[in-house]
Amino acid sequence: MIWQTLQNPELGCNSYLIGDEVTGQGLVVDPLEALGVDHYVLSAQDLGIDIQMVVETHVHADHASCASELAKALGVPHGISHAAPATFPHQDLKDQEVLKFGMLSVEVWETPGHTPDSISLIIRDLRRGTVPWAVLTGDSLFVGDVGRPDLADANEEAVLEAAKKQHASVHRLMGLPDGVELWPAHYGSSPCGGIFMNKSPHSTIGYEREANPFLTMDLDTFVDQTLRLLKPPPEDAAKLREQNLAGIS
Numbered sequence: 001m002i003w004q005t006l007q008n009p010e011l012g013c014n015s016y017l018i019g020d021e022v023t024g025q026g027l028v029v030d031p032l033e034a035l036g037v038d039h040y041v042l043s044a045q046d047l048g049i050d051i052q053m054v055v056e057t058h059v060h061a062d063h064a065s066c067a068s069e070l071a072k073a074l075g076v077p078h079g080i081s082h083a084a085p086a087t088f089p090h091q092d093l094k095d096q097e098v099l100k101f102g103m104l105s106v107e108v109w110e111t112p113g114h115t116p117d118s119i120s121l122i123i124r125d126l127r128r129g130t131v132p133w134a135v136l137t138g139d140s141l142f143v144g145d146v147g148r149p150d151l152a153d154a155n156e157e158a159v160l161e162a163a164k165k166q167h168a169s170v171h172r173l174m175g176l177p178d179g180v181e182l183w184p185a186h187y188g189s190s191p192c193g194g195i196f197m198n199k200s201p202h203s204t205i206g207y208e209r210e211a212n213p214f215l216t217m218d219l220d221t222f223v224d225q226t227l228r229l230l231k232p233p234p235e236d237a238a239k240l241r242e243q244n245l246a247g248i249s
């Protein structure tokens with residue numbers, strides 16, 4: 001498998017270029033406008049990845065995405081959850097759908113909570129085996145923390161419901177084997193998570209099972225703590241979400 005994490009440390013953002021090492025077929029996940037379309041195209045060329053799809057784990061509210069622009073420039077589909085009210089041309093992604101890039105397999109899991117349209121991507125390299133190798137958790141599960149539930153809709157009732165969904169989603173992710181690598185969309189001081197987010201951009205399911213305080217909380221405590229520990233929302237959150245929903249970068 002070919003794997004490259006591309007980051008914007010200023011906002012604590014992870015994005016990914018992943019491909020099948022024999023055919024080069026692959027995808028980009030959560031590309032950042034701060035890095036720019038050319039950066040992804042040139043990085044893919046360097047790595048020998050033929051980008052066949054651009055996928056977003058959710059509609060971002062903390063930074064500008066360049067997913068639409070990149071998909072358009074390359075003439076490839078832009079995949080996003082069917083639950084995203086996106087107005088740009090896109091391919092709806094649904095739970096348990098499997099995307100194939102050569103022998104690289106990407107299974108979609110709907111993991112709502114941070115936003116109703118949040119998905120996680122289970123990565124398998126079928127050249128090596130059928131067990132999951134890694135999971136891209138978007139803003140569902142972070143290293144040491146979980147995604148905040150208030151950015152898509154700040155209404156009190158909606159936030160409460162979203163926090164309950166987040167609890168179910170992170171426990172679904174905990175059904176993965178311990179050795180699975182965990183790669184979220186953010187790390188460090190990103191405003192998309194709480195105060196326990198770790199500076200490391202990655203972890204494993206097994207380590208988080210042991211060390212992430214949110215994973216041992218019952219539903220009521222989880223909801224209470226998630227809401228109590230909310231950071232100030234990202235600057236221009238509503239505007240960025242609207243802009244990303246329209247595919248403008």
Ligand SMILES: [Fe+2]
Nearest residue numbers: 060061139192
């Ligand atoms: Fe987010």
